[in-house]
Amino acid sequence: MFQISPETAADEYEVEMLFDLCFAPGRTALSSYRLRDGVSPVAELCLLLRDEGSLRAAIRYWPVRVAGRRCLLLGPIAVHPTAQGEGLGALLMHDSLGRARDLGWSRVMLVGDAPYYSRFGFARLEHVEMPPPTNPERVLGLELQAGAWAGVEGPVTQDIAQGT
Known part of the structure; x- marks a missing residue:
């Protein structure tokens, strides 16, 4: 039976091992990781999915700003290779x-x-600029409130101030 729960400090090593297993070495060199440096993740949204106690998937979110406006940066999300294709990421x-x-x-x-x-x-965010060398075709956004991305364009920067 699947259980979704918030990640705790005690889970960090296990979660990092899952991310290392699922992503190429050097994943922390990606530009999206520069936006996370020195910034705490949004703890309420960093979730784990376990099956009978075994970690099967994990997701994290980070606060960022786009042209000064608050935004969530999703990632990473990973599903253990033995559980991929089972809909756990979804x-x-x-x-x-x-x-x-x-x-x-x-x-x-x-x-x-x-x-x-x-x-x-x-969907693609055509006017949102991630730090290089990010491929602009891969910069995607989702509105959780209607019109939330309207007129929001410019560079993505760190958000040191926490909260919503």
């Missing part, structure tokens, strides 16, 4: 996005594959 996506909406967040962005993330409502 379970975490739907659960965490619902929690983000309930917490009052209005917009989410990520860097990822449009064909995969479009099924959750993400």
Whole structure:
């Protein structure tokens, strides 16, 4: 039976091991990680999915700013290789996005594959600039409140101030 729960400090090592297993070495050299340096994740949205106690998937969110406006940066999200294709990533996506909406967040962005993330409502953010060397085709956004991305364009920067 699957259980979704918030990540705790005690889970960090296990979660990092899952991310290392699922992503190429050097994942922390990506430009999206520069936006996370020295910034705490949004704890209420960093979730784990366990099956009979075993970690099967994890998702994290970080606060960022786009042209000065608050936004969530989704990622990473990972599903253990032995559980991929079972819909666990989708379970975490739907659960965490619902929690983000309930917490009052209005917009989410990520860097990822449009064909995969479009099924959750993400679309290309043509006027949002991630730090280089990010491929602009992979910068995607989702509105949690109608019109939340309207007129929001410019560079993505760190958000040191926490909260919604």
